[in-house]
Amino acid sequence: MATEEVRQEILKALDDGVVEYEEDQVKEAAQRALDEGLNAYDAVMNGLAAGMEKVGKLYDQQEYFVPELLMCADALYIGLDILKPHINTEDLGDKPKGQVVIGTVQGDVHDIGKNIIKLMFEVAGFTVHDLGRDVPLEKFVEEQLRTDSDIVALSAMMTTTMMGMKKVIEMIKEKNPNVAIMLGGAPVTKDTADLFGADGYAETAGNAVQEAIKMISQLRKMQG
Amino acid sequence: MTEMTPKERITKLFKKEPIDTMPVFSGQGMVTIQAIEKMGIRFAQVHTSAEYLAQSAMVTAEMFDFDAVIIPYDLCNIPEALGRGVSLYDGAEGILYPTVPHKWDKIEDVQIPEDFLSKGRLPMIDEAFRKLKAESEDGKFAVGAYVLGPFTMAGQIYELDLLLKGLRKDRERVLAFLGQMTDLVIKAAKHYEALGADYISIREMGSGSDLLSPRMWKDMIKPNLARIFDALNCPTVNHICGSTDLIIEMMNECGADAISVDHKNTAAESRKKLGDDVLLFGNFDPYGLLVQGDVSNVEPVIKKCIDDGVDAVWPGCDLWPDVKKENVDAYVQTIRTCGKQASPAVGRI
Numbered sequence: 001m002a003t004e005e006v007r008q009e010i011l012k013a014l015d016d017g018v019v020e021y022e023e024d025q026v027k028e029a030a031q032r033a034l035d036e037g038l039n040a041y042d043a044v045m046n047g048l049a050a051g052m053e054k055v056g057k058l059y060d061q062q063e064y065f066v067p068e069l070l071m072c073a074d075a076l077y078i079g080l081d082i083l084k085p086h087i088n089t090e091d092l093g094d095k096p097k098g099q100v101v102i103g104t105v106q107g108d109v110h111d112i113g114k115n116i117i118k119l120m121f122e123v124a125g126f127t128v129h130d131l132g133r134d135v136p137l138e139k140f141v142e143e144q145l146r147t148d149s150d151i152v153a154l155s156a157m158m159t160t161t162m163m164g165m166k167k168v169i170e171m172i173k174e175k176n177p178n179v180a181i182m183l184g185g186a187p188v189t190k191d192t193a194d195l196f197g198a199d200g201y202a203e204t205a206g207n208a209v210q211e212a213i214k215m216i217s218q219l220r221k222m223q224g
Numbered sequence: 225m226t227e228m229t230p231k232e233r234i235t236k237l238f239k240k241e242p243i244d245t246m247p248v249f250s251g252q253g254m255v256t257i258q259a260i261e262k263m264g265i266r267f268a269q270v271h272t273s274a275e276y277l278a279q280s281a282m283v284t285a286e287m288f289d290f291d292a293v294i295i296p297y298d299l300c301n302i303p304e305a306l307g308r309g310v311s312l313y314d315g316a317e318g319i320l321y322p323t324v325p326h327k328w329d330k331i332e333d334v335q336i337p338e339d340f341l342s343k344g345r346l347p348m349i350d351e352a353f354r355k356l357k358a359e360s361e362d363g364k365f366a367v368g369a370y371v372l373g374p375f376t377m378a379g380q381i382y383e384l385d386l387l388l389k390g391l392r393k394d395r396e397r398v399l400a401f402l403g404q405m406t407d408l409v410i411k412a413a414k415h416y417e418a419l420g421a422d423y424i425s426i427r428e429m430g431s432g433s434d435l436l437s438p439r440m441w442k443d444m445i446k447p448n449l450a451r452i453f454d455a456l457n458c459p460t461v462n463h464i465c466g467s468t469d470l471i472i473e474m475m476n477e478c479g480a481d482a483i484s485v486d487h488k489n490t491a492a493e494s495r496k497k498l499g500d501d502v503l504l505f506g507n508f509d510p511y512g513l514l515v516q517g518d519v520s521n522v523e524p525v526i527k528k529c530i531d532d533g534v535d536a537v538w539p540g541c542d543l544w545p546d547v548k549k550e551n552v553d554a555y556v557q558t559i560r561t562c563g564k565q566a567s568p569a570v571g572r573i
Contacts, residue, residue, distance in 0.1 A: 066435045067388040074389070107313060107320035109327075112385050134311065134323060163318060 002036035010038055014047025014079055019054050021071035023078050030082035040083040041091035041125075048079045049123050070112065073119055080122060087125070098150035101143045103131030105154055105168065107161040113184050114155040121153075137164050141171045144179060153182040166196040229363030230291035231422060237536060238423060238459035238481050240503065242571040246536055246563025248556050249292035251370050251425025251461045251484055251505070253542035257319070258549055259283035267545055268314045271298050271322055274351035281356060285365050288552050289560075292422070293356050294368035296349050297542065298322040299427075302372070302412060303380045305344035306336060319545050328382045331390070331401050336408055341415055350419060357420045366423065369416035370463075373428025374405035374448045384430075391440060399444060406448040410455045417458045425461040425484065426452055432466030432488070441471050446478055453479040461505065465540050473497055486540020487512075495533030500568040503535045510539035514547040514555060522554035527562055535567040 002010070013029035016022070026048070033043040055072045058064040064072075100121050104111045111133040121128050129147050131139055144152050152172055156162045169181050181198045228236070233247040259280050260267055270276045281293035303324045304310040313320040328334050337343065356367045372380060378401060379387050390398040413424050431445045453460050462480035464471070465488070472494045475483050482503035485494065491507045498504060508525050517525075529537045537559050543552075566572045 062433070062437075065433070065437045065440070067392050067440070070385055070389050071392060106316060107323060109323045109325075110384065112388070115385070134325070161320065164320075167317075 002033075002038050006036055007038055007042075010036065010043065011047040011050070014043060015051035015054070017079070018048055018051025018072050018075050019058070021068065021075045023075045026075045026079040027082065030079040033083065034086060039091060040086035041088070044080060044083050044087065044123060048076050048083075052076055052120075052123070066112065069116065073116055076123070077119060080119075084122070099127045099129065099147050100151040100153055101129045101131065101140060101147060101149045102153040103135040103140060103155070104133035105140075105156050105161050105164040106134055106136050107164060108156050109133050111155070114153075117153060117155070117182075117184060121151075126151075137168050137171070140168045141175060144172055145175060149179070151180045151182060153184065155184045165198070169196050169198055231360065231363035231366045234291055234366040234422060235459075237570055238503070240501075240569050242566075242573045244564075244573055246530070246559050246567065247291035247366075248288075248559050249290060249366065249368065249536065250294060250538050250543070251368060251423070251427070251463050252294070252539060253297040254284060254290060254292075254294055254539075255280050255297050255545055256284045256288070256543060256547050256549075256552065257545040258547075259287055260545060262287070266314075267319045268312050268316070271296065271312060272345065272348070274348045274355060277349065277352035278355035278359070281352075282359060282365075289556050290365065292366040292368050293360070294370065295352050295356065296345075299372060299376075299380060300324050301345050301349060302340070302377065302408070303327075305340045305346050306381055307343075308381055310344070321542075324380050327380070327384075329386060331382060331394075331397055334382060334401065334404070336404065340408075341412065350415075353416070353419050353421075367421060368423050368425065369413075369419075369421040370425040370427050371409050371413045371416070373426050373431065373445075373464075374402050374409050374452070375445055376428050376430045377409060378402060378405045379430050388435065391436070391444060402444060402448055406451055410452055413452065413456055417456060421458055423459040423461065423481075424456060425463045426480070427463045427465075429463070429465050432464050432468050433470045434466040434488075438470045438474070442474055446474050449475075449478040449480075463505075469493065476502055482535070484538050488540075491529065491532035491534055495568060500533075503569050504533065505536045505538040506534050507532075507540055508537065510541055510547075511544045514539075514551045515544050517551060519548065519550045519554050522551050523558045526555055526558040530559075530562050530565075530567070533568045535569045537563070 010029050010033045014026060017026035017029055055064060059069055102114060102118050104114050118128050118130055129143055131143060140152055154165045154168055156165055165183055172179050183193050183198045228244045230247060233243050234249060236243045237247060262283055263279060265276055270280050277295050281295050285293045298321050300310045300322045308327060309325045311323045311325045360367055416424055428449060431441060449462060460480040461482045461484050462475050462478050463484035465486040468485045468489045476498055482505055484505040485507050487507050487509040489507050495504060508529055513522060513525050526537055
């Protein structure tokens with residue numbers, strides 16, 4: 001088992017590596033976490049996710065923009081790929097570890113926001129069924145029914161494709177009213193989400209990151 | 225007061241010469257479902273026929289008393305001509321704009337054929353353009369064109385996340401790629417200029433401060449836009465949607481005849497920063513106002529644009545075709561009424 005000092009050192013390297021989008025540093029620190037016997041879930045939540053929380057603040061302060069967000073997300077993915085196979089299910093305890101269906105609706109080929117949200121779900125321990133982009137509406141319904149997922153997350157970058165979301169929500173809620181629907185994308189407002197009967201929304205990739213980070217932050221607090 | 229033809233009105237506006245009233249026009253698509261339905265066709269059909277394209281633009285302009293027509297309506301025609309394909313969603317329910325199905329994922333794979341202007345739907349669009357020019361000989365409307373800006377065009381043919389990361393990680397190669405895109409945009413825009421476009425909007429849509437830092441914009445976007453506006457002789461518009469407050473002065477330095485911004489811009493502040501001599505167009509949300517909004521909201525929103533100091537009230541994006549007729553009527557009527565007064569850069573006769 002790693003000493004507390006070593007643990008802190010590794011967590012800081014993971015955290016800094018994500019913030020500074022230093023992929024090699026994250027890779028080395030993630031491997032070291034495993035070598036030193038650190039709890040993989042601890043490393044993900046208090047190293048990688050803690051770094052991404054800072055990235056969210058930097059974006060909010062307009063110090064970071066989308067290119068930096070994407071590079072930070074890449075660094076996070078590298079660490080997650082190494083650590084995730086070593087997370088024990090008992091580490092997740094009673095915390096959310098459900099399934100989510102995610103995709104960008106038909107007519108929309110923008111998937112940056114969707115991919116970042118997907119990453120955040122993965123960090124939180126969800127099993128993610130990614131349908132990709134330009135996804136026919138009925139595919140969301142089919143995949144939710146097939147996987148019995150708890151959440152369906154829909155993304156639309158363009159106003160012109162946003163209306164598709166309303167149809168998906170209606171179709172899913174008709175079959176299974178308990179499914180939580182999250183909407184994201186530039187044209188989506190709280191009013192639209194309410195109007196469409198969605199359970200949550202995020203306006204932009206950056207806002208989606210903020211929303212997802214809030215979700216992770218809550219998890220970290222619950223864990224602490 | 226002497227009544228001008230729509231074309232005269234727009235031509236003089238770009239020259240900052242006195243006009244009779246503010247023209248109703250845009251640098252983005254302005255086709256409506258009312259026109260499509262009147263023609264007895266579906267939206268998906270309009271993108272593939274010169275006749276439908278030209279007619280839908282004219283029927284819309286006549287139906288709503290617009291001063292200009294502008295084609296095409298989708299952003300995929302050049303990517304398609306470069307071999308990236310197009311998804312028209314012919315069978316989909318409702319209105320979906322075409323998208324590009326196959327983007328390159330390696331910059332080195334990008335190939336720009338010398339004769340790309342003769343490929344895909346581009347010759348068909350030329351034909352539609354000629355029809356519109358022929359129909360507007362008497363000045364009954366101005367004929368506008370638009371081309372995507374180099375960064376937005378790059379994102380249409382190359383994976384956007386790779387492009388965005390490449391701006392930081394692979395700077396020199398991405399800069400060279402953007403230079404290549406700039407050459408492409410100039411070639412396309414000069415082609416529309418030669419076809420007689422009365423104005424051309426360069427839509428660098430994806431480069432606002434929602435995505436890129438102002439420093440990156442100055443470094444990697446601005447020089448290419450400046451090169452494009454320097455190459456064109458017809459009236460030009462530099463359009464960017466999303467957050468533009470931080471880059472508005474740099475937008476002006478690119479050398480276009482006018483600047484167009486969407487509702488995320490604080491137009492009154494932009495006017496102060498730019499002074500009264502710069503043509504500023506904008507800046508209402510066409511979907512929120514003309515599709516979703518109540519008709520009673522239209523007049524105050526359009527008036528606010530004028531009060532904030534725009535020289536022409538432009539929608540921040542394409543009109544979403546499924547507009548409410550009464551809202552568009554109110555939008556046009558408000559401009560006709562309130563636009564009789566001089567705007568900051570353009571006087572009235």
